[in-house]
Amino acid sequence: xxxxxxxxxxxxxxxxxxxxxxxxxxxxxxxxxxxxxxxxxxxxxxxxxxxxxxxxxxxxxxxxxxxxxxxxxxxxxxxxxxxxxxxxxxxxxxxxxxxxxxxxxxxxxxxxxxxxxxxxxxxxxxxxxxxxxxxxxxxxxxxxxxxxxxxxxxxxxxxxxxxxxxxxxxxxxxxxxxxxxxxxxxxxxxxxxxxxxxxxxxxxxxxxxxxxxxxxxxxxxxxxxxxxxxxxxxxxxxxxxxxxxxxxxxxxxxxxxxxxxxxxxxxxxxxxxxxxxxxxxxxxxxxxxxxxxxxxxxxxxxxxxxxxxxxxxxxxxxxxxxxxxxxxxxxxxxxxxxxxxxxxxxxxxxxxxxxxxxxxxxxxxxxxxxx
Ligand code: SF4
Numbered sequence: 025x026x027x028x029x030x031x032x033x034x035x036x037x038x039x040x041x042x043x044x045x046x047x048x049x050x051x052x053x054x055x056x057x058x059x060x061x062x063x064x065x066x067x068x069x070x071x072x073x074x075x076x077x078x079x080x081x082x083x084x085x086x087x088x089x090x091x092x093x094x095x096x097x098x099x100x101x102x103x104x105x106x107x108x109x110x111x112x113x114x115x116x117x118x119x120x121x122x123x124x125x126x127x128x129x130x131x132x133x134x135x136x137x138x139x140x141x142x143x144x145x146x147x148x149x150x151x152x153x154x155x156x157x158x159x160x161x162x163x164x165x166x167x168x169x170x171x172x173x174x175x176x177x178x179x180x181x182x183x184x185x186x187x188x189x190x191x192x193x194x195x196x197x198x199x200x201x202x203x204x205x206x207x208x209x210x211x212x213x214x215x216x217x218x219x220x221x222x223x224x225x226x227x228x229x230x231x232x233x234x235x236x237x238x239x240x241x242x243x244x245x246x247x248x249x250x251x252x253x254x255x256x257x258x259x260x261x262x263x264x265x266x267x268x269x270x271x272x273x274x275x276x277x278x279x280x281x282x283x284x285x286x287x288x289x290x291x292x293x294x295x296x297x298x299x300x301x302x303x304x305x306x307x308x309x310x311x312x313x314x315x316x317x318x319x320x321x322x323x324x325x326x327x328x329x330x331x332x333x334x335x336x337x338x339x340x341x342x343x344x345x346x347x348x349x350x351x352x353x354x355x356x357x358x359x360x361x362x363x364x365x366x367x368x369x370x371x372x373x374x375x376x377x378x379x380x381x382x383x384x385x386x387x388x389x390x391x392x393x394x395x
Contacts, residue, residue, distance in 0.1 A: 084311060088334075098341070114248065120289065126348050203245065207248065232264075277315075280321065
């Protein structure tokens with residue numbers, strides 16, 4: 025049994041019917057409970073919950089303070105390569121786009137890593153497109169080994185691996201994985217992914233479980249906001265996180281809220297998600313999952329990120345560049361998508377302190393687990 029089997033019990037049409045038929049009384053009942061059920065969660069995602077957004081936000085804020093205090097973990101993405109053999113129609117790195125391709129060598133990776141280290145980062149997320157023939161496990165293991173002395177946590181956002189692949193990554197200093205399902209709707213998923221390994225919906229949706237089985241300490245999931253209808257996508261994301269938190273209770277789970285950004289290829293969101301809808305989604309997920317970290321990246325504007333802070337955000341990227349080699353030199357022509365919040369890490373740190381939050385650069389050290 026995997027989440028793939030579990031999700032079959034929740035056909036999309038039924039989920040959408042349940043969400044859209046939720047009433048004001050359902051929402052009020054959900055808001056009166058200390059611990060909400062999956063039915064309550066559906067009500068909080070519904071249009072009927074929109075007039076209660078302020079109350080949801082206050083409750084989400086209280087839950088976050090109770091579990092996480094006023095701390096925000098800061099991390100930086102580090103793009104190693106924009107090679108990609110997949111045809112995801114929403115992505116600038118898609119094999120469909122005739123863009124310059126670049127893969128960093130180990131010296132350049134270390135140079136980029138040192139820039140981030142100097143800025144204060146101790147948590148780094150290594151990203152590539154999906155081209156296992158060119159960028160395979162050996163390359164990723166070598167990259168992690170090369171920079172592990174600079175960081176207390178290294179996570180990967182790369183192609184999905186088998187359990188043994190993740191074990192190999194752990195042995196080389198990796199402790200986290202980010203893997204977005206993009207959309208939980210299998211039909212839409214098939215239309216968005218024209219070719220390549222990513223076309224395999226089941227293999228992808230089971231990836232966080234393989235990471236958990238291998239013993240990864242952090243796993244991040246999410247759907248790409250703007251593809252599927254956001255209320256049902258939020259519902260499935262919540263179910264997925266619940267499932268993973270029961271099955272891999274030692275692993276710290278996070279949920280991200282990536283919204284489609286301008287990128288090469290010019291893809292436009294099929295179901296645009298407004299700021300208000302994103303706030304609702306975030307609050308509903310916080311109320312369902314009090315222990316799960318919520319991540320907000322520099323895809324979003326500075327103003328929105330500042331306003332979302334109290335609602336449950338526990339991790340933020342800062343000063344991000346989405347092009348391989350972009351920290352050491354100008355590489356805008358290679359970027360995956362353009363970011364919106366271009367403040368420096370120091371500015372973000374300052375802002376967090378001003379708002380009464382503790383910016384955390386390091387919340388973990390592998391040495392703590394050594395015998
Ligand atoms: S989303 Fe990932 S797999 Fe798909 S085209 Fe972009 S980089 Fe490649």
